[in-house]
Amino acid sequence: MAKADLQFAIDQMRKDKMIYGVEALVVSFLCVLSAVFLPEALYRIVFSSGKIQSNLDLLNWIPTASYxxxxxxxxxxxxxxxxxxxxxxxxxMALKSAKK
Structure with missing residues (x-):
């Protein structure tokens, strides 16, 4: 590999690492938000008919699944x-050995 190509590949991999790290933070944040707010929102929207449903256990699994x-x-x-x-x-290391 040419020196410029190797340096470009290194820079791209560093940027990919940062992007994946930020994505992990965003996914974790959204999962926590969904664990907190989604069960109550679903209960209000879907189960607000006044009947007692047997599907309420599903609402208990949403936070677990999110985490x-x-x-x-x-x-x-x-x-x-x-x-x-x-x-x-x-x-x-390959780049350093190529520079020598």
């Missing part, structure tokens, strides 16, 4: 960013 999604995506980002960091270090 699982947030944790899984954060773990995915952590692992994938670690792999990118390893690739970046390998490319930086």
């Amino acid at each position: 699982v999604i947030a944790a899984a995506y954060s773990l995915f980002v952590l692992v994938s960013n670690g792999m990118r960091l390893k690739s970046i270090r390998m490319m930086e």
Whole structure:
């Protein structure tokens, strides 16, 4: 690989790491918001007919599902960013050896 191409690939991987990190924060924030507000909103909209439904257990699972999604995506980002960091270090070593 040419030096310029290698440097470009390193810069792109660094930017990808930052983008994935910000995405993980946004996904986690949205999951927390949905865990807090979605069950009550669904109860008001769907279950406001006054009848007691047996589907109320579903509302209890929404926060759990939201937290699982947030944790899984954060773990995915952590692992994938670690792999990118390893690739970046390998490319930086290749770039240093190419400069000599």
